[in-house]
Amino acid sequence: RKEVEQDPGPFNVPEGATVAFNCTYSNSASQSFFWYRQDCRKEPKLLMSVYSSGNEDGRFTAQLNRASQYISLLIRDSKLSDSATYLCVVNNGNQFYFGTGTSLTVIP
């Protein structure tokens, strides 16, 4: 079983839509969680860390459910500039594990 699993998509949504991505992880002892954004032909960059209490940054909301071992990312009022691949990343204390990424395209 993979350490981190994501729906690869693609998700094609109109501008202004709300879109949600989920990610599951296999190691219950995982300690820290992140969402990264990767633009085409670019390196991954941190979008936001994910805390047990959930956290929000503008149009982006991240949630962690330790009992079910999943992480979610909600994007409200999608912009064209949100088009990218979103990577779920989990750290088990020894190593970072990456999901395969979810591709999002926001359509005018």
Added chain:
Amino acid sequence: SAVISQKPSRDICQRGTSLTIQCQVDSQVTMMFWYRQQPGQSLTLIATANQGSEATYESGFVIDKFPISRPNLTFSTLTVSNMSPEDSSIYLCSVEGDNTGELFFGEGSRLTVL
């Protein structure tokens, strides 16, 4: 945050040759990580470069194929040896932030092997 410079940013190489990728960090870090991202795939850890000791390789990666140097706390190199088309990939250098635990990445080195 950490600023990481990688070079070359891209290269096209012939089968059987070797390429060395350099990674420079703007601050001293204990560990530096080398990842590979094959087309359409996510990131896979190749090895952890430790200053003053041999690199730690992940399953499926060996020192003869991917020798790593770590001469000081701000610099590392990864060599892709005896390349084949299957080595065509993006190679990324990374360090972990001290306070936030997040990973910072270099811009990546896009390698194409013909």
